[in-house]
Amino acid sequence: MRALDQTLVLCAYGFFSSLRPSEPFLTAYLMGPDHNLTEAQVVNEIYPVWTYSYLVLLFPVFLATDFLRYKPVLILQAASLVVTYVLLLKARGLRAMQLLEFFFGLATASEVAYYSYIYSVVEPARYQRVTGYCRSITLFGSAAGSLTGQLLLLLDKVQLVHLVLVTLAMAAVASVAPWFLPMPKRSLFFHQSPGVLEKPGAALLEEDSESMSPPVSQDASAVSRTSQTGGWSSGLVGVLQVLFDDLLKCYRCPSLLAWSLWWALATCGYFQVINYAQALWENIRPSQAHEIYNGYVETLSTLLGALAALLVGHLPVSWSLWGELALCVLSLLMALCVFAMVTLGNIWLCYSSYVLFRAVYMLLITVATYQVAASLNMQRYALVFGVNTFLALLLQTLLTVVVVDSAGLGLDVFTQFLIYGGYFAVISVVFLLAALFKLASRRRCKRQEEVQTRSRVEAESSPVS
DSSP, X not given: OOHHHHHHHHHHHHHHHHOOTTGGGHXXXXXXXXXXXXXXXXXXXXXXXXXXXXXXXXXXHHHHHHHHTSHHHHHHHHHHHHHHHHHHHHOOSHHXXXXXXHHHHHHHHTHHHHHHHGGGTSOGGGHHHHHHHHHHHHHHHHHHHHHHHHHHHHTSOOOHHHHHHHHHHHHHHHTTGGGGSOOOSOOSSSSOOTTOOOOXXXXXXXXXXXXXXXXXXHHHHHHHHHHHHHHHHHHHHHHHHHHHHHHHHHTTSHHHHHHHHHHHHHHHHHHHHHXXXXXXXHHHSOTTTSOOOHHHHHHHHHHHHHHHHXXXXXXXXXXXXXXXXXXXXXXXXXXXXXXXXXXXXXXXXHHHHHHHHHHHHHHXXXXXXXXXXXXXXXXXHHHHHHHHHHHHHXXXXXXXXXXXXXXXXXXOHHHHHHHHHHHHHHHHHHHHHHHHHHHHHHHHHHHHHHHHHHHHHHHHHSOOO
């Protein structure tokens, strides 16, 4: 199968697996007559299971994806989505819905296979293009699913259970696609092509390119040979050593560290807001008494987020110079959006704030992705992206345990959103301090340069004795 055909199959899989008309109405469905679950059960006992499952499964699935060479994990993801929606349709009770969240966490953790498969079958020169295709089609599928659900709900007056049926059908269609993909012969760490080495300059951080050697691909090739001769355990030890050494090298770069810190902190808060937004909307405008427009909101926020991501390349901003200040200001805007969602008490203002919140996050996470990837080769930015996501999930788990879970404080959704707004305000303060420190450092360096220049001029102009 040609690389173009493989890209088309992947895009088809991404579109249909993201086409979920029931997604914007999940909270209303669980709290409605089909399941009769309480808000406390949904918010404090069911939804947290997804966070815990995602965190626990992310790293093992990442390693299994590379060792099994992507395709089996893609099939696993497709099967997990089908099981998720079968449980949503047929199963009843608290424990069944917690099991559902576990399978959805498995499907979410397996997304790494979707975004990694293409790198094993196309040339490096096409990485950016095919990544754009795959990400764009999933966003389009998500927006199309939300819009479809809203239109079916309002125009055809279908019941929410019918939206679950449509979502299950789309997941079943998507599950066919991975079987048509060939098994790649290589992967990033366990199955490197022997003798294929990258140029040293391409494999290293720009500012450390003269001091660090050998390239990552050499280590990875050694790991590949070890895994072939010494079995899974020795290969795993080698891969973990390569990952750890690379990680230390990557985070030595101050700008990469700053963007990664924002990535982990903001993604944690972003997940919390979007995971529990429906519960907030349900409190402000109950679905049992009013028509709800969650589908329109998710569609608009997804499309505006995609548009914001596209605009990043056209913004005349020197992110290396103003990055910390931009993170400060826009994180503060995200905090204000969260506070507006919970304090104004108007569903339309709440919807609008949510749309703006998601658009700002999509803008900044796109910038962060570019800033992190700009100075790294593909192997390293896959590693850094994964670690940043893992740290975000770790923070989210801590926040969920303390704030959301019934085993912790088990706070109501309004109090939760006040805490999330304060959380983004703290992020803003952190990057304000970082921006001030960077400005002070620049001024100090400038003064030192002026003093050195003045001393040199005076030395050159002094009379010779």
